[in-house]
Amino acid sequence: YWTRYVPSLLTKPTKEPQKKTGASLEKLLGYMKPYFIRFGAVLSLVVISSLGEMAIPHYTGRMTDWIMNEDEPEAFTHAITVMSLITVMSAVCEFVCDLIYNITMSRIHTSIQGLVFQSVLKQEIAFFDTAQTGDLVSRITTDTNDMSESLSEKLSLLMWYFMRVTFLFIFMLNLSWKLSLFTAMGLPIIWVIPKISGKWYQELGAKVQKSLAQANDVATETFSSMKTVRSFANEEGETERYRKRLEKTYSLNKEEAAAYAASTWTNSMSSLFLKVSILYYGGSLVTGGTVSSGDLVAFVLYELQFSSAVEAVMSYYPSVMRAIGGSEKIFEYVDRQPQVPPEGTLAPQNLEGHVEFKNVTFTYPTREDTPVLKGLSLELRPGQITALVGASGAGKTTCVSLLERFYLPQEGEILLDGQPLHSYKNQYLHDKISVVSQEPVLFARSVKENIKYGRDDATNEEMYRAAELANAHKFISDLPNGYDTDAGEKGGQVSGGQKQRIAIARALIRKPRVLVLDDATSNLDTESEHLVHQALLKDSNPCSVLLIAHKLSTVEKANHIVVLEEGKVLEEGSHVELLEKGGTYADLVNKQNTGFQRKEGEE
Ligand code: ADP
Numbered sequence: 001y002w003t004r005y006v007p008s009l010l011t012k013p014t015k016e017p018q019k020k021t022g023a024s025l026e027k028l029l030g031y032m033k034p035y036f037i038r039f040g041a042v043l044s045l046v047v048i049s050s051l052g053e054m055a056i057p058h059y060t061g062r063m064t065d066w067i068m069n070e071d072e073p074e075a076f077t078h079a080i081t082v083m084s085l086i087t088v089m090s091a092v093c094e095f096v097c098d099l100i101y102n103i104t105m106s107r108i109h110t111s112i113q114g115l116v117f118q119s120v121l122k123q124e125i126a127f128f129d130t131a132q133t134g135d136l137v138s139r140i141t142t143d144t145n146d147m148s149e150s151l152s153e154k155l156s157l158l159m160w161y162f163m164r165v166t167f168l169f170i171f172m173l174n175l176s177w178k179l180s181l182f183t184a185m186g187l188p189i190i191w192v193i194p195k196i197s198g199k200w201y202q203e204l205g206a207k208v209q210k211s212l213a214q215a216n217d218v219a220t221e222t223f224s225s226m227k228t229v230r231s232f233a234n235e236e237g238e239t240e241r242y243r244k245r246l247e248k249t250y251s252l253n254k255e256e257a258a259a260y261a262a263s264t265w266t267n268s269m270s271s272l273f274l275k276v277s278i279l280y281y282g283g284s285l286v287t288g289g290t291v292s293s294g295d296l297v298a299f300v301l302y303e304l305q306f307s308s309a310v311e312a313v314m315s316y317y318p319s320v321m322r323a324i325g326g327s328e329k330i331f332e333y334v335d336r337q338p339q340v341p342p343e344g345t346l347a348p349q350n351l352e353g354h355v356e357f358k359n360v361t362f363t364y365p366t367r368e369d370t371p372v373l374k375g376l377s378l379e380l381r382p383g384q385i386t387a388l389v390g391a392s393g394a395g396k397t398t399c400v401s402l403l404e405r406f407y408l409p410q411e412g413e414i415l416l417d418g419q420p421l422h423s424y425k426n427q428y429l430h431d432k433i434s435v436v437s438q439e440p441v442l443f444a445r446s447v448k449e450n451i452k453y454g455r456d457d458a459t460n461e462e463m464y465r466a467a468e469l470a471n472a473h474k475f476i477s478d479l480p481n482g483y484d485t486d487a488g489e490k491g492g493q494v495s496g497g498q499k500q501r502i503a504i505a506r507a508l509i510r511k512p513r514v515l516v517l518d519d520a521t522s523n524l525d526t527e528s529e530h531l532v533h534q535a536l537l538k539d540s541n542p543c544s545v546l547l548i549a550h551k552l553s554t555v556e557k558a559n560h561i562v563v564l565e566e567g568k569v570l571e572e573g574s575h576v577e578l579l580e581k582g583g584t585y586a587d588l589v590n591k592q593n594t595g596f597q598r599k600e601g602e603e
């Protein structure tokens, strides 16, 4: 929905990530562009209300003069009325201004969050190999929050106080240029001294944050591996570890409190010094007759506001700059161009599902010195089960990733119905090729929603049919709430084998033309495994199946078996052919069988 609110954002040409605060500021202004009218209104309201705030010192000064001279009593009441009216008006302006500003900033905040999320999802899979999930999440939560919080809060305050400083100084100059110059010369005192003590406080603040984050890490790690902690009965150890981190934070907190007290103390001392000097000098001007006592009162009141406004500008300016600088982190993702080649246009009505790997050579971008596939050729035929076997690390899953176009092979090509994979539309490709992975991930939703995740417009009948093919219908119906049972976080409320069958149903509901089962039935018993495989080929228009398995008994019935070793095809053929050949496959089968028998014998 954010595209509706920030239309200019998505069409904007994306540039290389820039590392300068200026560039980020430019970009931020770009995001604010659609709201220029609102910001204009905010600015005028700020001007009006800051001017209004000058009323109290001004009229207090006038009243002092009247009191000193004791004339015109009705002018006194008149001054009070005008002062109150102006002050109320200024407060109303401030209220409206705050409202418009904060609403607009929240709008911009959510647009940016949505945009970052969208940009992250567009990145190529290799990007996710290196990016840390926590880091990605913090970009849309903490980082954007920090940015918009400092911007919406501090930028408005900065603007506010800046206006105030300007107007106050003009009014002060108007009252007495001598006193104003004197004040201006004293300003460095209230800048420099607090800065020194403030630095100590800031450094400690950063240390506290870091120590808190370390404590949080312990908590996150412990909670997310609760089962491991419980099975090692290490609750006390973890509590101790957490407590130690908290102790460290506490001692830093104590130091921080001292630094805070010291910095506020030096602050008030230096401003007290300035005020006393102004009163002393101002007093001498009054006795000299250059300044009236009312003017001095007004001036001192202005100066009170002025020095606190200057302090505020000094403290908000760096944090606004920091927020703008911090926004680089966010824009880095928004601007990142995904390293994927442009998608093709093919989307034929009928697809056979014939897949051919031709001399494919591939190296992961994150590990450029170790080739994973070395001239691999492989064929998947419609209505047939092709099995891929080999030791773990041989490159089986890599073949699947290439078929899904997560990565591009460096050499060779992959054809689907005779056309290169990249000539098809992305959406089409993922509709036609369904993959059930080694460790399928279910969402914390009902079983029904999990299966229909494959195709959300599927009817219930189609869902039941897919579940039956996956040999899952029976157990799902037996669950306490049937298809409405919650699968739990990451599918934690169903067993491993049940999770795999739900995942297969989710893949089948798409009616794929190519189905890949990457060790997807490893948690099923041999009986149910065969039921699933047979069901797949009983379909009226059976697809091509790529069956990857570790247990060799799983692949016996496959039409064609390919044995992979270190990214190369070692041998291929049917189960019987390969056994007769007496090569690696036959060896492996023998090993697995004898291992199995020995185990049975032991029991
Ligand atoms: P298999 O599925 O046959 O067990 P894989 O295809 O998963 O093997 O892995 C083949 C090789 O590629 C292994 O050496 C593995 O360490 C490496 N590998 C797998 N995935 C990645 C990745 N995302 N980035 C870098 N190397 C990877």
Ligand code: MG
Residues within 6 Å of the ligand: 396, 397, 398, 438, 518
């Ligand atoms: Mg694998």
